[in-house]
Amino acid sequence: MSDLDAYATEIRRIAVSLINDAGSGHPGSCLSAADLLAVLYFRELRDGRDRFVLSKGHACPALYAALYLRGCFDRATLGSFRRLGGTLQGSPTTTIHGIDATCGSLGQGFSIALGLALGFRQRKHDGRVFVMLGDGELQEGQVWEAAMAAGHHRLGNLCAIVDYNKMQSDDLNERTMRVEPLDAKWGAFNWHVRPIDGHDFDAIAAAFADARSRPNQPTVIIAHTIKGKGVRYMEGVPSWHGSVKLKPEEIARALADLGVAADRTREYAFRG
């Protein structure tokens, strides 16, 4: 198992466990994004220089897992997720170490990332800005306002990642509001478009390198992913997008799929 594989698996274990602890949260969206987050946090992001905005804020358990694994806060903090007075709020907030932007209302994180990229350019700071969007999120008009502005301003320091798991809250994108053709849409907004398998670490890393090599054009990585990836009963089932409460046998099966031995599942009960 590569270190990225190990990190991605650990992100998945922690994310589903956080949701189980809290009794609510969005597991499917966390699991589809885990491999992308692993490459971002353990290869791509440069501390103190680059920024990442999770515009699909409902996947924050996966982000919190990545931040924890990068040492932004201790294990006890994981017990505060969705808890009264807790540090780890139900949506990303700036009060959490490692998080710059409040997200959770779809479309808004993308504009914040755009502003960061403009600000970096304004202040002659060489940082790069990454932003992850959901595919359902692309139905928000604000996304296309921001996409148009990034293309217009030739923001080569901005890289968007679409976690394209084909599903949203109620159903498939295709049945809710078709987002295709995605590559053509982004291209028409003057972005460099890079479609990849969002669970292939090498492809993800190569796409980031490609984005870095284009100083005068923003890049969007269309990451084809599987909703619920890594937990077999969730894979490809829209109802696991949801804010869901896991049953005891469901969290047990999820952790088993993610390689946690039955006698070690207690290590993933963060509320103690």
Add this chain to the structure above:
Amino acid sequence: MRSPILASLPIARASTRFVAEADFVPSLIGTSGETLREAFGKALTAVAHRYPSLVVLDADVAGGTGTHHFRRAHPDRFVQFGIAEQNMVGAAAGLALAGCLPVASTFAVFALRTIEQVRQSIAYPRLNVKLAASHPGLDAGPDGASAQALEDLAAFRAIPGMTVVSPADPVEMAKAVPAILDFNGPVYLRTGRSAAARVLDDSYVFELGRGRVIRDGLDVTIVACGVEVARALEAAALLARDGISARVVNMSTIKPIDRDLLAACARETGAFVTAEDHNIVGGLGGAVAESLATTNPSPIEFVGVRDVFGESGEPDELADKYGLTGRSIADAARRAIARKEAR
């Protein structure tokens, strides 16, 4: 207490000249010749050198909001977003996170469509972003109801941590702009479309969060903001002819409201009129009533647009039709005094 600043205004001359004419209503409107939006744009440009991180954001209305002055002087610090206000306001949050001091400007009615972006992306993380909105209220005039934001003070006031400011005239605007830039936190600044009356002199001191008595009186307090301050002074002059002594407060900071000043006015005058070019629901009147209800319950009459949409017309015509004139304020003052005396 400062003396009322009326000396240079036509009202003083006019009221002596025409005192015998019972129907005469002195008008302050249009006497400065300058608009609040132009005053805003000029003030921003004048102080830009003191704020190296200042950037101005526009959504294709720089000619209307006054930020064209800034664009001409500092093109490298001016960012165009096109007709996309929600993105502009969200990007303002990002610019603040990158260490810039962003001032985003649009028309007030379009600022309303960014209310959730302001709430979520700016106010929740308490970012240092300023939103400056022109063309508020019936003062927006002939473009009609769709262009006349009558809800902005209420909407932005309801967001936790927002400071809401509506200066009375170009003199105050020039002083409010640097004060707002010096303040660390999100601010909604309401400017104005039409030529504004000049009601304050150059010695006026603007303090964020403080109202000021600009004409003293003992029978009733008229609390006003924006273009209604001039009309409140007009009302006070009308009332004076009937022997009624009306105090006028320029309450340019609507949030946080100056509770101490309101309490003092309650003790000293015992009756209130609020006056705003805004819906009577939730704006200045709401803020004043909320404050007084918990400190010094007093009769209050509300002058503003009475929960209806406006229509096309010139600002003065609209003010007359929708009851925002000095005469309307004076009538409201008489009602407030009658309620005080009936207690």
